[in-house]
Amino acid sequence: MPTADPGVRVSVDPRLVARTRDHLAAFLRALHDAGLSVPATKQRDFHAGIEAVAPSTTGQLYWVGVATIVTSESGHPVFDEVFRRFFGSPEDAVLVVDEPAEAPEEQDGDDDEEEQGSAPAGDEVEDLLVTETSGSGLRAGLGSPELPKRFGRTSASAHAVMREIAAELPRAVPRAxxxxxxxxxxxxxxxxxxxxxxxxxxxxxxxxxxxxxxxxQPRRVLVLIDVSGSMKQHSPDHLRFAHTVLATCSGAEVFTFGTRLTRVTAALRHRDVDEALDSLAPLVLDADGGTLIGESLTELLADPHVVTMARGALVLVLSDGLERGDCTAMVGAVGRLSRLAHQLTWWSPLACDPAYRPLTRGMAAVVGDLDALAGVRDLETALAQVRSSFSHAPAHHPRRRNHD
Known part of the structure; x- marks a missing residue:
């Protein structure tokens, strides 16, 4: 079989490229119409995966789509049906090698022991997952680990603080x-x-x-929690705070965001906080990953139901505000959220330092749209802010707005 000369440049018909791009765009629209959410971040990952893998078979294209678009078991049937409609059956999707390796006729006992010992035990698998998701957590990134996030158990002292927060919330939430x-x-x-x-x-x-x-009557409460890598030390306690809000305030909603937006209200409504956090593992797949605050808030405000709920509500954002890249989307989304909400409060662990000033590009641009910017890094500092009715601000004082 003749092989192509690596020194020869292969020309690609631009019309074929345009048709391929249109076909992929129609495929993504069909997934959305079929009920499978494909936000801008997933579309970008899908195209990046195609460029990186350069699939030459239907099966390779199938797995690129599964890895970048499907994030839950319920999405697989929808994806499979639409994929068959656009690209046919991925018959080669299960092939790993051209020919299966021949099994040896005889195996010694030592070989059996060596083969059994080559597979990592349960503890070792967990260590591997921890290694993959570990990091300093001090800088905002762009990638997403796509691994289940496991949160630790809630201590007895944390349960006591959560009970105090639940007792203070009815008096702290603004009323209308x-x-x-x-x-x-x-x-x-x-x-x-x-x-x-x-x-x-x-x-x-x-x-x-x-x-x-x-x-x-109490106003609605909308809680937005940053679960990116730069917030990995604080997001467990922030989620425990959100669990307390849902148990105390009727009509509250909770979303997480990192590289994507995830509604976690239903999962966090479980009566036991540890079981509620465990149920987030298959949902929040971008935990400890990158930061796309602007795209996540833009996607949030694209939902008419969320816009209706945010109008006149207490909106609480728990994030360090370390946006990655261009901050234009973040500034626009925060500005609109500020106009919708009765009160927009931003809790940042960085603001726990009395010398903190919002000097990063994103926070410096949005601080004028906030009703309060306060320091919260754990449940104890969250309790202190709840006791001050969400209105305490550090050294600087953002512009206050009057709402009906």
Whole structure:
């Protein structure tokens, strides 16, 4: 079989490249229409995987798509069906080598022991996972480890702090007046219907006035937690705080973000905090990875349901604000979130240092849109901020805004 000369440049028809690009774009749109979420980050990873692998068979293209797009078991059937529609059946997807290796007829006992000892034990596998996800956690990155994140057990002292937070939250969360009037003693509006019905029992005489008022109710709470590598030391306690918020505040929502946005409200509603954190392992696959704050917040605000929930709510962002690359998307998303929310509070572990100033490009650009910027690195500092009703700010004082 003749082989191509490596010194000869192969020309590619630009029309073929354009058709291929259009076909891949149609494939991604079909996945979205079929119910499989393919945000911009996944699309970028998919194209980067194609460039890196340069698949020459349908099976290779199939595994590139699975590795970059499918993040849950429920997504596999949807992906498989759409893939067959666009590229056919990936019959070579299961092939590893051209020919299977011939099994030896006889094996000595020593070989058996050596073969058994070559496979890592359970503890060793866990050590390998820890090695893959380890790092200093001091810089923002761009990659995503795509490995399940395991959180440690909650200590007895942490449980005690969580109980204190739960007791303080009802008083700390801002309140808003209800749109409906209810009977009460506050003299806000005369309850004409109640006065009329009572006067019928006294031959038309008005003996006592009845009143209606608009009672207050807690505002909704939206918690956004940064789980990137630079926050790996703090995200477990931040998730425990979010678990307490969901158990205390009705209608609260929690999202995590690193290189992608993940809604974790349902998983964190489990009564036991440790089981709730364990259930996040198959969901939050970008933990301890890179940081794409702007893209994650932009994706959040693209959901009309989230926009409706954020309007007039307390929005709490737990992040160090170390955005990677261009900060334009982050500035625009934070500005819009600030206009929607009743109060936008940013908790950063870096702000625990009294000498901290928001001098990074991202934080310097968005600090004017925040109602408060405070230092929170664990449950104890979170309790201190809750006791100050989310309003304490460090040395600098961001512009305050009045909301209805």
């Amino acid at each position: 007046r209800s749109r409906r009037h209810r009977p009460g003693r506050r003299r806000h509006r005369v309850d004409l219907r109640a006065v009329y019905l009572e006067s019928r029992r006294t031959q038309g005489e008005i003996v006592r006035l009845r009143w209606r008022h608009r009672p207050t």
